[in-house]
Amino acid sequence: MPWKILKMKYGKKLVLFSMFVMNLVDEPAPEITIEQGVLIGKISRSGTIFEYTGIPYAKTDKSTRFQTPELSPKWEGVYKATEEFHMCPQQTLFGVMGSEDCLKINVYVPADFKNTKPLAVMVYIYGGAFTFGSGGKILYGPKFLVKKNVILVTFNYRIGLLGFLCLKIKEAPGNAGIKDQIAALRWVKKNIAAFGGDPDNITVFGHSSGGTSLSFIAASQASNGLFNRAIIQSGTSVFNWSLNRKPVWVASLLAKAIGYYTKDPKQLYEIFSKMDYKDIIAIKAKKPLEMYYDTGILHLPCIETNIIDIEAAITEIPYNIFTNKTEHIDVMYGTASNEGLFLTPGLSEEMLDSRNGRYLFASDLQFPSESKAMETAKKVHKFYFGDDIISSRKILNVSKLYSHLCFEFPAIFEAEYVLNQNNSKVFSYIFNYQGWRNLAKLASGYWFEGGATHGDELFYLFDSYLYPIVISEADRKMIDQITTLWTNFAKYGDPTPDITDLSCRWKPGVKHNLQFLYIDNESKMGPMLNPEGYQFWKDIYSKYRKTDIT
Template identity: 30%
Template sequence: MLYETFIWFVIIIKVVLSIEDPIVELPNGKILGRLATTYTNTPFYLFQKIPYATPPVGALRFKAPQPAQTWDGVLNTTYLDVSCYQQQGDLSSDSEDCLFVNVYTPTLPTNNENASLPVMLFIHGGAFIVGWSLHYPPDLFIDNEVILVTINYRLGVFGFLSTEDDVIPGNNGLKDQRLAIQWTHDNIHLFGGDPERITIFGESAGLFRAAILESGSFLCPWTYQRNARRIAFETAGVLNSTFCTSDDSSALLEFLQGVSSDDLDAAGQQYMESVSTPWDYDVSQGIVYAPVIEVKNPDAFITKKMYGLLQAGNILKVPVIMGINSEENLLFNQDPVVLQSILEAWDNNLDLIVPNDMQITDSQQHADMAKSIRDIYTNDEPFGTRLGDGVRYSTDTSFSRPVTKHAELASAFTEIYFYQFSYDGLPGHISIHYDGAESVGHAEEIPYIFCSSMLGCHISEFTESDKVTSQRLITLWTNFAKYQNPTPDVSELFQNITWSQLSVEGGDFLFLDINEQLEIKNHLKAEVLQKWNNLYESLNFTDFDTY
């Protein structure tokens, strides 16, 4: 009897260990995860800091990512303590060895049986210069029986420096994302996921069946850098002045691969500060370190203008949810004094408000276009103290115009569900309001879908309306991951609304307005955006890089 009791005790101990200390065997080696719980006490398995690439250091700096090496023993993946170098707001966790993926799953395969759960892979934002996957917890996804995958990718000078030739072609941060998507497709079945049901958040390319684009498009003017080669040499010039007059890409690569990561990060930050102006986040003619059009090379990510590819339907034809927040650029204009100084700078040099993608070289035509753009918002008056009009302009040129144009063009080739997030709740964290402008800024939807007590988010402290909005958003998003349809059934949660696909035939532009009440509306910012479209059409060409 004592022997049998002992045997059962050993079995129980083994079972507890297998539950609380899960081990997954990847092609590269074994990893150790841990059991965790959501804020609703739902158990799930957590695996953080899994290498998906070889550390991009030394001779691999500025190179396309290489698959992860194998390892011996069991790798501890129960915590995440590394972020990629930030070009603003340095973190103590910043490192060049940062290419990790995190997997959060409600269940693991047992007895060779896989639950084949839908997977949502989130690519964090941050203007290509900041961001960290740790800031996006899985609680609400786990509670909706979806696996969440989050990733780190190279940022700023490390991820987007380019000499615009085959020495440093560029776009390494995007190539990191592509490899992470590939890793997820190849390995997610080991975590209970279905590799054929991967939905990504954000713009990328590869092995997924659907995408959700929150407040962004490759047509946004800030997503493309037209002067990357000059920027690369001037960045190197911060550390060695001889590169201010050099044109030798190979010498630049050899030099920058030899400097310390801290010095390179500091040089990138110093350069950005030297060329940045207060209105950069408003007009956004291209983030300093941003994607480029590459020369053809074996690892190329982008080799043609995206507008033309989209217009021709040369895109991955998967269903897409995409949309904007009602007044995106509130995030970048929370100080009225600074905003007024920006508006005065625009009035003093109105050429600043003309997007570079209009490619206007004639000075008089450029001046006339600037006046026409301002007139959309002020009726021939200066921006002056019209703070609301200034914010509206900056929102539309950075987000509303390019995102809606992307949706309009893509809807001819694939399923598009368009939304505007207009709900102004406390979790959004932006309290500023300007007369004449809307009230919900960039990224204010994020706390409603990524919420965890470990990050100071307490849904129990939400108002009832906040809770309903959170439940609506996460259910719309996870429904899409499960069924490729955000409203597959009539639901009281959605006030019995069916979110239909976007069709612009007949001049309509139907979208879901997500506010305290859900409502299907037509013609998003119609009068303003139509005037913008008229200005672009007056240029009599369509060879745009952004829009």
């Protein structure tokens, strides 16, 4: 049917349909000129955010696999920064997804900000056990935070074996994923002014393995001057699960799973460097059960060897650095009130029973004798399980052990180290709110247990494609509360400055007296959550903490 006839017959309907289609077309955001060239983004559907997504901040491919990323090359013309779905290679429900050249960064800018002075910048490092995750809007949408008039930056970094193979040789020195993160922070420092951001007011925040990464980065000389503040959520580098203490052995386990039997670093590199990246990601291996209660995670940061012309990211056990470092960076540390619930689903009766008679602590402790180690292990068992054996009937006791040992007390210990060594302000929190966006709590199967679990606060900090709706008014208030706290810290170095309308003043800790903000419907300051458990583990770590990597 010719257009004139269509227009006569359906005129008004066609106009309305055309307007609808036009609204589906992405409106371009302003052009930005950075060192690599000119780029253009898009305006969010709400019209409130300029989105620049999928910008290459560094480069990696098969030739630089396992190594420090290279600088991303300049481009000709205008780069279309609108790619939303990008990730580094990882195993998913749909098989291995992602590309090896995956080092992309996303910048989200308030569309209505007045360019009177540069905006505070918040850079997020995602978690995922160093094995999965990406910086995209599937989980980490910008709306909640950008609404508070800050610039949000998210990015990808290499994970799994591609990011954390550590052979301590030039071809695979270790910590490629951490070096990606440092490269992203250098890119932000260099380029964020072009987006209206303040390169002298950058706050980095991260959760779980992202928080652990940030803790390592804060302790690294390679990050000096790149950011001003840090928010470390449910993960620090002094956790017992944060460090790969036997990286070449772990690499040999992975090689053995695909039919190679060697512990020689050069041979291991030759094996992995020649494989297709999808085959590398698909490798499955398990650590054998040992006396120590070490993590089953295979891909972790490591202590690097000094190699000529190779910049190292991690050269010392973080505990040793934190107890000697004097650089001033203000920090927020925090955990959820019931972290361990997240880890208990899927623990079989066999897995639980296997810990009976073994140590209930990790190999970051070192004892003068096996008998002293077993004596301490029995004290731990008694503290958490009494005279009962570890079984599914005691699953909440297991959860409590996980909460204390893996999250809660290491965060307190690191906060104390920072406070005792320099003049940094340290703010500590416990996230205790339970609402309809506590997706991790809901997925754990322990909805009716008190408090919040690992990762619950993320859905109040970020909107996401995974769960875009806000059901209750209480959840809406929590979103406003937590994003105000986080962005105030980024803007002013104080989560509750005088200009805030929040009812509770968040006080920083002082030496020998940490104070905690309990984030809840009615937030309030309070004492340590589990003082008896804290003192129990403090005594053990004071006596037996391992301070070397041998």
